[in-house]
Amino acid sequence: GNSVTQMEGPVTLSEEAFLTINCTYTATGYPSLFWYVQYPGEGLQLLLKATKADDKGSNKGFEATYRKETTSFHLEKGSVQVSDSAVYFCALSEGSARQLTFGSGTQLTVLP
């Protein structure tokens, strides 16, 4: 079956530091890959996505590249802000939200 493994947290960084949250996946087919973010007290929100190999998803300064050869979709940001403090979830889907598979989430805290 499908699975997503992501970097365990919590991760604590200083403002303006570089962020990487690792995500690798196992899938039987050719999934779409997603990063979701959950800010404190809010619901999950789609942060970015990539639907095929070598695609780069980007949003709010975050980027992730779909690497089929390494089955990875690592999340990066060059300079984090305090407002980026949240839980980040890597996910994959092979077509529908019924088949959405999430990682266990990584708590990020950015200190001023």
Add this chain to the structure above:
Amino acid sequence: GAGVSQSPSNKVTEKGKDVELRCDPISGHTALYWYRQSLGQGLEFLIYFQGNSAPDKSGLPSDRFSAERTGGSVSTLTIQRTQQEDSAVYLCASSLASGVEKLFFGSGTQLSVL
């Protein structure tokens, strides 16, 4: 409403009791999903409603779990004879279409079974 609303936000119950969790999706969204997030785990799909079609119940972990959606809008997830392993965050999401990227999530109900 402006977003997906879930109630209650927190529920503490005793083992063996029944609980009902409510989800109010975004107005007009025809698709509604329930997921469960156990501590340290990713989201687990439970059930999916699409319009007037029969729901996809393939993710429900046992027959103690059931869900209904009345009038194509509000949904209630019921857990009968709760067990400690049912403790988790229950998330609801809705969308206009079935695409994953169109999902809007509620902030969840934290269920604690003592």
